[in-house]
Amino acid sequence: MVxxxxxxxxxxxxxxxxxxxxxxxxAPGDTASAAEAPPAPEVSVxxxxxxxxxxxxxxxxxxxxxxxxxxxxxxxxxxxxxxxxAGQSVKAGQLLYKIDPSTYEADVQEARAALSDAQxxxxxxxxxxxxLRTEAELVEAEASQLRTQQDVDRLRPLVSEEAVSEQDLDAxxxxxxxxxAQVKAKSAEVQQQRLTQQTDIERGEAAxxxxxxxxxxxxxxxxxxxxxxxxAGRIGESMGQVGSxxxxxxAEPLTRLSPLDPISVSFQVSERDYLRYFGPSGEVKNAxxxxxxxxxxxxPHTGKFRSAERALDTSTGTLQLTAxxxxxxxxxxxxxxxRVRLAVGERNxxxxxxxxxxxxxxxxxxxxxxxxxxxxxxxxxxxxxxxxESWVVQSGLQDGDRVIVEGLQFIRPGMPVKPVEAKxxxxxxxxxxxxx
Numbered sequence: 001m002v003x004x005x006x007x008x009x010x011x012x013x014x015x016x017x018x019x020x021x022x023x024x025x026x027a028p029g030d031t032a033s034a035a036e037a038p039p040a041p042e043v044s045v046x047x048x049x050x051x052x053x054x055x056x057x058x059x060x061x062x063x064x065x066x067x068x069x070x071x072x073x074x075x076x077x078x079x080x081x082x083x084x085x086a087g088q089s090v091k092a093g094q095l096l097y098k099i100d101p102s103t104y105e106a107d108v109q110e111a112r113a114a115l116s117d118a119q120x121x122x123x124x125x126x127x128x129x130x131x132l133r134t135e136a137e138l139v140e141a142e143a144s145q146l147r148t149q150q151d152v153d154r155l156r157p158l159v160s161e162e163a164v165s166e167q168d169l170d171a172x173x174x175x176x177x178x179x180x181a182q183v184k185a186k187s188a189e190v191q192q193q194r195l196t197q198q199t200d201i202e203r204g205e206a207a208x209x210x211x212x213x214x215x216x217x218x219x220x221x222x223x224x225x226x227x228x229x230x231x232a233g234r235i236g237e238s239m240g241q242v243g244s245x246x247x248x249x250x251a252e253p254l255t256r257l258s259p260l261d262p263i264s265v266s267f268q269v270s271e272r273d274y275l276r277y278f279g280p281s282g283e284v285k286n287a288x289x290x291x292x293x294x295x296x297x298x299x300p301h302t303g304k305f306r307s308a309e310r311a312l313d314t315s316t317g318t319l320q321l322t323a324x325x326x327x328x329x330x331x332x333x334x335x336x337x338x339r340v341r342l343a344v345g346e347r348n349x350x351x352x353x354x355x356x357x358x359x360x361x362x363x364x365x366x367x368x369x370x371x372x373x374x375x376x377x378x379x380x381x382x383x384x385x386x387x388x389e390s391w392v393v394q395s396g397l398q399d400g401d402r403v404i405v406e407g408l409q410f411i412r413p414g415m416p417v418k419p420v421e422a423k424x425x426x427x428x429x430x431x432x433x434x435x436x
Contacts, residue, residue, distance in 0.1 A: 062335065095228055118207040138187060229257060266321070278321070354391075376416075
């Protein structure tokens with residue numbers, strides 16, 4: 001009985017095993033077809049199109065002040081005040097140093113007194129008191145001569161009538177001669193005093209002018225005790241300290257002042273580029289130069305050509321040129337390095353690709369694109385300069401390529417993707433140039 005029950009159970013288990021094997025014989029193929037494939041990842045793409053960009057000649061330049069003014073004392077004295085700090089921007093006419101003025105104030109007072117005395121002497125010379133007195137004496141002598149002449153004329157006929165004696169007539173004639181001599185003497189004295197007065201007036205006028213000049217010189221010296229900035233600019237370290245003696249013939253200036261607006265940028269251009277872009281045509285004289293600063297930012301003002309050296313440097317084969325740039329905010333300081341740019345043409349059919357889309361491995365740059373079948377493909381590219389947040393791609397892409405810009409971490413070449421057009425990268429306000 002037990003054997004019969006065990007046999008039935010064994011038959012039943014075998015039947016179940018056969019049924020199970022029949023039910024699973026087609027499972028692998030059926031399961032693969034029944035399971036759903038994972039969806040293609042969504043990526044952002046940017047369709048690129050060829051553009052034209054300016055072609056720049058880029059040169060390394062250094063800023064320098066157009067002029068540097070030496071600040072020197074024009075009078076001797078002790079510095080009472082220093083009214084600036086090194087590196088400070090100063091205005092034209094701003095007071096920089098104050099020299100002790102006491103000696104020069106005394107000189108001004110003395111010169112004014114000398115001028116007053118000279119003016120008084122001139123007034124006295126012009127009045128001619130001595131001449132007036134002598135002229136009065138001449139008039140009196142002429143009157144006396146007239147009286148003696150009248151006496152002679154009156155006595156002469158009386159002598160013939162024997163009304164008066166010969167002696168009386170002789171006395172009258174003698175008196176007449178004395179009066180004539182006195183008139184001549186006074187006339188000569190008047191003439192001499194007139195010449196003397198004219199000489200005194202001329203000397204007095206010269207003395208007045210001389211003392212005026214001395215006063216002017218004293219006033220200038222007094223004014224020079226205040227040392228002011230002749231031009232606006234940035235001032236350097238002070239060599240003169242409060243309490244120190246300064247002289248006009250000192251070997252070193254008190255300080256130096258550099259006007260910085262405008263500021264010049266000097267740069268070297270090769271002989272080939274000089275002949276190509278700066279040659280006899282002279283077009284560069286009307287060109288506008290751009291400037292890129294050391295941090296990569298674009299300087300907001302353009303420069304104008306100012307000068308070129310007379311000859312090339314034979315040791316380097318380059319020619320030094322200079323351009324002037326406005327510098328109203330004092331951003332540029334002497335001694336800075338910058339890249340000078342001059343537009344010399346155009347480069348066509350280049351592409352702008354966001355920097356985040358460009359991958360670099362062992363010096364080779366590449367991008368991933370979504371091809372016509374929405375499959376990821378890799379492209380090796382040759383890039384030029386940066387423009388804002390984009391690279392300028394010179395080769396490796398074609399017009400209409402869809403460059404993947406987001407979602408790169410989830411994909412690899414050969415994978416299907418779902419491309420979604422991204423917003424175009426905004427253009428930079430001041431594009432970087434494409435170097436030649």
